[in-house]
Amino acid sequence: MKVELLSHILSDQIRSALGELELPDVELLPHLSFTFAVEEVSRSCSHQLIRHRLASYSQQSQRFIAVRRLKEHTVVPETVADNAPQLFDAFIEAASETYQGLLERGVPREDARFVLPNATETSLLVTMDGRALLHFFGLRCCNRAQWEIRELADAMLVHVRAAEPGLYRGAGPYCYQLGRCLEGRFSCGKMQDVKEKYDHLA
C-alpha cells in the first residue's frame, strides 16, 4: 500500500483571506480539500472506500487496463499467508490462467475481468473535503474496521496531520475524537490503547 497527499487547500490560505474574522474549525472543515493517490490496495479495500459517498474517486479501470502478472499484483491478508498460502496461490494462479485464456479467445477485458479476485491490486485518486475526511477517520481508524482500510485511513491521517497539524491533532477513530466509544456492545474495549496510538501517530 502506498499513499501520497498530492494536493490540498491549507486552512491558513482561507484564514488569511478572512482577516480578523475568526471561524471555528468545524465551520472551516467543509471548505478544505485533500487529494490522495492511493496505490496498491486490493479491490476489496477500494470497494469499502467508495462507500464514503461525499468524495470524488478516479480508479484504474479494468475495462481499459489488462491485468498482467496477477500473482505479483495481489494483496495477501496476513491470516491467509499464515494459514493457507498454497491454497490462496493456487486460486490466484487459476484465476490468472482463466483471465488470460479468456483474453486470448477474444473475450473483451470488460468481460474477462469477471474472473478477477477481490485481492487484485488497484490504484485510485481520492478527494475528500475536510469534514468528510474527519468522518472517514472516525469510522475507519476504529479497531472494528477491516485491517486494510484501517491501515489506509491511518496512512491518510499521517499525511493530513503533517499538512494541518492544528486541525487534525484530535482526528482518529470516534472514541479518540469524542472521548467515548459509539460501537455499543461491539466496542473493542481498548480505548486507552487507542488513545495512546493516536496521541503518537505521525
Next chain:
Amino acid sequence: MKLELVAHNTGVEALVATAMLTTTSSSRPSSIYHSLSKDPERVDRLLGRLEVQHGSILGHNRLCWIAEASEGEVLGILLKNRFFSFTRLDDSRWLLSSNLRTAIRYAQENKDQFGRSLLESICDVVPTIVRDIRVRLL
C-alpha cells in the same frame, strides 16, 4: 453578487488530467501527477480531450470564494445546486466553496450573473478548461 476567489488546490488542471489518465493507464496516479506537473503542454493536450459531461474527473479539487450576497441570493443558488457549501461571515458576506464540477455544472445550466462570475473568477486557475467551457456556452 460579488465574488472573490481566495483559495484553491494547487495544480488543479494537472489533477484533472491525472484523473483522466488514472482510469485508463496502468501507471500509478502519483507518477502521473508528478510527471504532468512538470509538463503543462501535455496537460493542455489532455484537457483538449476533456468531455465535461464525465464530471467525476472535475471533482478532485476545491475552490473557495468570499461572496457578497443577500440571504435570498444564497438560497437561490442552493436551490439550483445543493453541492455548494456556504458559511455565513456577517450580514452580507459568505465563505463559499465547491469543486470545479459543481462550479462548471452551475455555469452550464444557469446563464446568470453568478454563473458568469464563477467562470470569471477561476479563469486564471483553470484557463484551458474555462476557455473550452466558454466556447461550448457560446
